[in-house]
Amino acid sequence: xxxxxxxxxxxxxxxxxxxxxxxxxxxxxxxxxxxxxxxxxxxxxxxxxxxxxxxxxxxxxxxxxxxxxxxxxxxxxxxxxxxxxxxxxxxxxxxxxxxxxxxxxxxxxxxxxxxxxxxxxxxxxxxxxxxxxxxxxxxxxxxxxxxxxxxxxxxxxxx
Amino acid sequence: xxxxxxxxxxxxxxxxxxxxxxxxxxxxxxxxxxxxxxxxxxxxxxxxxxxxxxxxxxxxxxxxxxxxxxxxxxxxxxxxxxxxxxxxxxxxxxxxxxxxxxxxxxxxxxxxxxxxxxxxxxx
Numbered sequence: 001x002x003x004x005x006x007x008x009x010x011x012x013x014x015x016x017x018x019x020x021x022x023x024x025x026x027x028x029x030x031x032x033x034x035x036x037x038x039x040x041x042x043x044x045x046x047x048x049x050x051x052x053x054x055x056x057x058x059x060x061x062x063x064x065x066x067x068x069x070x071x072x073x074x075x076x077x078x079x080x081x082x083x084x085x086x087x088x089x090x091x092x093x094x095x096x097x098x099x100x101x102x103x104x105x106x107x108x109x110x111x112x113x114x115x116x117x118x119x120x121x122x123x124x125x126x127x128x129x130x131x132x133x134x135x136x137x138x139x140x141x142x143x144x145x146x147x148x149x150x151x152x153x154x155x156x157x158x159x
Numbered sequence: 160x161x162x163x164x165x166x167x168x169x170x171x172x173x174x175x176x177x178x179x180x181x182x183x184x185x186x187x188x189x190x191x192x193x194x195x196x197x198x199x200x201x202x203x204x205x206x207x208x209x210x211x212x213x214x215x216x217x218x219x220x221x222x223x224x225x226x227x228x229x230x231x232x233x234x235x236x237x238x239x240x241x242x243x244x245x246x247x248x249x250x251x252x253x254x255x256x257x258x259x260x261x262x263x264x265x266x267x268x269x270x271x272x273x274x275x276x277x278x279x280x281x282x
Contacts, residue, residue: 003196004246006180013250026162031188032169033229040224046172050160051200063264064271085261087200090254091245096206105209105216114220125163129272139166146172153223154167155216157202158160158178 026131036153040115046151047073047122048142051082051100051159066126068141073118077103086127087159100159119149161187168229175219177202181232191226193219195235198245204237211237 011022036043054060055071056079063083071080080101082094098104101122109115123142128134146154161184164174168190175191178184179199184192195202195215204212215235222233239245248254257265 003181003194004249005182006250007182007186009250013252013256016252025183026187028165028188031190031229032165033190033226034168034171034173036173036224040220048160048163064268066268084200085257085264088198088245088249089200090248091198091239092200093206094200098209098212099201099203099206102203102212102216105203105212108213109216109220114217125160127160129269131162134162135166139163142163143167143170143172146167151172153173153175154164155219155223156160156164156174156176158176158180158184159200159202 023129038152041113042116043152044117044119044150045106045115046119046146046149046154047101047103047106048125048154048156049101049122049159050084050125050127051094051097051157052084052126053080053082053097053101053122053124055079056081061124061126063126066128068123068125068138068145070121070123070145073103073120073122082159084159094159100157102155102157106155116152119146119151121145121149160184161189164189173223175223177215177219185230185232188230190229190231191219191222192232193222193235194232195237197237197239198249205239 007025052061060083077097080097106118110117125138164176167174176189177193179195179197179202181194204215218233250256
């Protein structure tokens with residue numbers, strides 16, 4: 001069976017909910033590309049997720065402000081959770097952080113020497129309705145933090 | 160997420176996106192994409208299946224190092240379940256995407272977004 005056509009499905013779904021103007025998903029003809037500059041075993045890898053990950057017992061992310069934030073990758077994974085609403089809760093679960101923020105898996109790869117290391121922080125980006133906000137505010141914030149952390153390449157996990 | 164990957168890449172940082180919404184990511188156009196035909200929420204493998212997660216992250220690293228050019232999609236070789244009916248049910252009126260408090264938060268955000276937009280226009 002073929003994959004779900006989410007663009008079509010969301011258009012039909014929200015039309016049924018009474019929203020008559022369909023969302024215009026981002027589209028570009030040109031795609032930027034930067035080759036990996038050195039072997040993976042020498043690379044510090046950054047990690048970004050849209051899963052609204054937070055630390056148990058601490059304040060939950062501001063779902064109205066929706067600004068980029070970072071947490072230490074050294075946070076024990078059992079202390080992390082996702083507060084995201086928008087996922088397929090009928091078919092899967094967010095109870096295993098490594099399924100959308102593979103910190104444990106990357107730690108194993110560092111130990112095995114496959115990658116050089118992990119960035120000190122990972123970033124959380126909210127899925128924003130405004131593509132302009134994502135492009136002009138959120139993405140530059142992630143880039144700035146990656147540069148501060150000396151990141152060589154980034155894995156982005158879209159929930 | 161695709162927009163963030165594009166910005167990083169355009170500024171000299173190589174990226175790979177892991178995701179489950181193939182049409183949305185490919186419509187946007189990202190440098191490297193690892194697609195799993197899984198429900199939204201599990202882009203790096205089935206929950207509590209570390210072997211699968213390890214393999215999927217590994218495919219992403221292979222792609223990071225080996226992609227010859229932009230717009231490359233790697234499809235992971237896993238099936239979520241023999242029963243594929245979850246694909247028919249997602250985003251249907253029979254199975255609302257957000258309900259209860261989750262829907263209330265979404266509506267609150269929409270209202271706040273509209274208020275912000277009106278405020279910016281008024282300035």
